[in-house]
Amino acid sequence: MKFGRELASQMVQEWQAAYVDYQGLKKLLKSHVTLGNDPELSSSSSSPLPPEVSQSRSLKRRITLYRAFSGFNNLRGSPKKADEEVILVSSVQQEGSDRNYYQTMFLRSSDEGGEIEVEFFRKLDEEFNKVVKFYSEKVEQVKAEADVFTKQMNALIALRIIVDKPSTELGQIWRILGLMWFWGFIHNAQVDCAHLIQKRNVDRSWIQEVEMSSEGDDVMAKRNKDFKPASLDVLDHVKINVEPDAPASTLRNMVGSSKSDLSYSKDELTKAEMQLRHALTEFYQQLRLLKSYCFMNVLTFSKIMKKYDKITSRSASSAYLQTVDKSCLGTSDEVNRIMARIEATFVKYFANGNRRKGMKSLKPGHKRDKHRTTFFLGLFTGCSIALVAAIMVSLHVRALLDPEERTKYMESIFQLYSLFGFIVLHMLMYGVDTFLWRRYRVNYPFIFGFRPGTELGFREIFLLASGLSVLSLVAVLSNLDMEMDPDTKEYSTLTELVPLTLVLVVFMITFCPFNIIYRSSRYFLIRCVWHCLCAPLYKVTLPDFFLADQLTSHVQSLRGLLFYGYYYFFGDFTTRSNGFLTKSKYYHIMYIVVAIIPYWSRFLQCLRRLIEEKDNNQAVNAFKYFSTVVALVMRTIFSQKKKAPSAMFWKIMATSTSGFTTIFNTYWDIVVDWGLMQRNSRNPWLRDKLLISNKAVYFVAIVVNMLLRLVWMQLVLDFQISFLHPKGMVALIACLEILRRGMWNFFRVENEHFNNVGKYRAFKTVPLPFHYEDEKIM
Structure with missing residues (x-):
């Protein structure tokens, strides 16, 4: 490995501006003419050397073979003579400071090409003093x-x-x-x-x-x-x-x-x-x-x-x-x-x-990649692909795509399993983000506060996602078996309990107290979720509000959990009937409540940060989440009262509030969370520092984020695709929101990384247990 790459991999990323600019110094040396400072020889580094130059260098090497041997212990060679001195380094004490300022005088500036060497030592002194x-x-x-x-x-x-x-x-x-x-x-x-x-x-x-x-x-x-x-x-x-x-x-x-x-x-x-x-x-x-x-x-x-x-x-x-x-x-x-x-x-x-x-x-030890992780990742990925193919074949063989059967399936079983699809998709997006952060040397374990050596890499995240997809697809395949009694019109109870069993298995693994399946990461997730639910009673940290932001993109997942509860405990799941939900007043209320929980949690977190940090931006951020709650409530009420006489009123309210919060959230994503759209930056309309050298990526991300923000307006405009069931349309919009959140995650953490770099913040500040009233007491 070349030293430049080794330095980049070993440096503290938050202090990278304080390191020696090795590449800049190396570039200056490359501009120096190696052979006699002849510009004709340096114009093309790939051109062959003239015969006379090649013979001269060969003769010089041969002459050195007859030079007197200096011995093994004399590692530094013979003493220098006065006329061999090239530089003179002096240190001058700065006024008002005990620190010395170092300055190098190049003694051969009159030589051909000496101007470049003078520039080299000038920059070298700047880096040294820095x-x-x-x-x-x-x-x-x-x-x-x-x-x-x-x-x-x-x-x-x-x-x-x-x-x-x-x-x-x-x-x-x-x-x-x-x-x-x-x-x-x-x-x-x-x-x-x-x-x-x-x-x-x-x-x-x-x-x-x-x-x-x-x-x-x-x-x-x-x-x-x-x-x-x-x-x-x-x-x-x-x-x-x-x-x-x-x-x-x-x-x-x-x-x-x-x-x-x-x-x-x-x-x-x-x-x-x-x-x-x-x-x-x-x-x-x-x-x-x-x-x-x-x-x-x-x-x-x-x-x-x-x-x-x-x-x-x-x-x-x-x-x-x-x-x-x-x-x-x-x-x-x-x-x-x-x-x-x-x-x-x-x-x-x-x-x-x-x-x-x-x-x-x-x-703490460093995390090591294990071959078994890669093996099982490939195994589960292959099994997932095979199961998807088997499900598609089974749909055609059992004629489950007929209008009558499809409607019954989409109204019940599809809503049960779409929850796992949302989770797997989000895990895949997080795995992609982790891969990109590691590639661009973003210190995401420090940003999220992971204990060293316990953070999950992209392989582990993909492994968990593929494992969950295998379990989900096996369960889906089992529910395609239409074991219906022709007399009672009921399905097999054992088969219909498969989705609920799968949910219980996932919860059991998540809360498992044994040191298996990345226990430290599971407990970290549980603790952050608990902090979000108890907001604002816990001090707000970045992992807490970052997770709450993730949950705001899982409105349909939370409503899916609500559907599980009503479907299995208040309905007749053996007939795959959920008509009672449209008549349940409490279900309609809870349908709204569970959707606003993550937004309300972020609203309370912003209020606590406003009180503790005295940051007025937190007040604006709190208003943003409150407006989103209002828009979400208006959209939900409109979707429930489409056939009521007051439908037009609720449509106007939903359209106006959703339009306002969409513009507000889009601006906040791009300007505040991503730190882009800075007109006077070194990269116009972006920011001074960028991880990705191709600037077009950022402009594409801005446009895509705006379009995906507008997708949620479909719930108000209520347009449908002929070949797609309404429940499928809702799931598609939820997947697009998860994709948008995955893209948002990368640029949000990138901006946080550069904030840490700008402040040279490479470690956490931990509160100490004792407070001295008299600071002179030792």
Whole structure:
């Protein structure tokens, strides 16, 4: 792999603007004329060299074979002479800052082609100073954060002492050791002591203080005297941060402060430990990113200078790389020291001294692609294709396309299985999005907040989608068997329960507590759905409102779940009859309620963000979702009262509200969510930074999004296709909306990625458990 590609794959994408512009420097070197700065020789890199030049280079190589051997240990070669110096690198301290500014003087500017080399070193200095500045600022930030974590650990240790009361426990341990030592049963004393320590959950730092072998009473007394517990005075200046992480705590803190006095309870200690453990893990990941940033940039300078020496036949890399080594990139060791302290602290206080366990938490493993995933993906995909072909053949053989049978099937069975079609289609679109995000190096696991190593790749998503499609298609094929009793006109109960069984199987797999079928991802989805349902009682994060946006495109899926409930529990599913639904007043009400749930959830989420973030855009966004709720209600009422005398009134209301919300939502999609239509950007009418180099893709996406937004107007205009059943038309429109949402997802996450890049935001900010009233307290 070429270094340019390796650098692109290893860099922190959110910091990519702060890395050395390797490609730009490489482009400058390519413009340099390699052989004697002769423009005729450089005009075509593919043209063969003249015979005299080729003979000269061959002679030069032969002469080097007779040069004196410099030895194996003299890796740097012979010392340079004064007249061989090419560059002179100097550092000047900036006014009002401790940071040095590096500047290179090229000593051979009079040579032919020297102007290009002067330009090269000018750009190289710009990149070097940029990297040094960024790295220095980040090091200062992590040093300040390390001081904050020191205060947090002091408070945690003091809280542990008060809650666990180690003095009493230690006294019991010392008395047991003294008595057992007196009787000579030292081994048994160690066993009993270890059992008591494990039973009482004493901190390992105290365990080390009481580990005894064959020491006498004097030694024990001396070690007990040397033991100095942490100071408890720090707790006099500390409050605990109470973050509303549940509906009850949110309601409790609506009238109170988010910071409260310590109650010195066991639950409080456990919560503080978990919160600080999570914060230390994220801080350690930040240090790892910073260390990787330093290493990759130093390596980039080494690569580009070696390339310079090779192209220009000069020896300037040694002098410049010495300057790089003497800068903060090569001399700063704060990051390594802080990382070592974090590791020791985490292992001691959060892993009970088990270094392997502690480092596994600090350094989560990378996700690896498995061959069995690809195998089963191909297997399920092939089975799905075969089942689709079998269903089509069965439809023709059993004459199920006749008008009478088709109507009965579309009114009942089709509505039951269309739910799974919507889910599979959405999963396929999400898999395509994941593939594109990974291809264009979008850090979607960080954006969505996935735990490292647990995010699903496109292969896993396609595997789940193909597996669900196989189950659904097998169930559809079983329901095509028309086992109807000619006397009672009823179908087989066992066959008609297949769709309900399939729904129960999917729910059982989703809520399965065992560590199978991507449990962490399933629980992440369940938690986000719960947060959406409980809005605004949970703090709104990007995964929560992103999922709520997905649910707004699944109105027909939610109505499908409602249909399941009424079809199996309030109707006669053995006759495949659903005429009772048109007469049920409660069904009509619930038909509207379940459709507005995702929009109402987003409306409440926007209100909470408006209160917490004081962002006026959230008020406009909330109004957008409220207007969508109104339009949805108007459309639904109109569809239910098409034959009523007031049908024209409801049609006018549905048309006007739907037209307004369609324009509003389209504008918000393109301008706010995608960040496009910026007139003065580097890419006119798009935005400054784009993932896809072909700009036409964005304009096509804008047009397609507008057209698919207008498709929902079909429910108001009520136009039909002759060969398509009305239920099929509704399903088709729902599928088009899911396709639009899949396209929206890619550009929405792309815009979020560039927002993170613009702010160099590559890690999460985790709230800390303790709040110091007096910041001077250490």
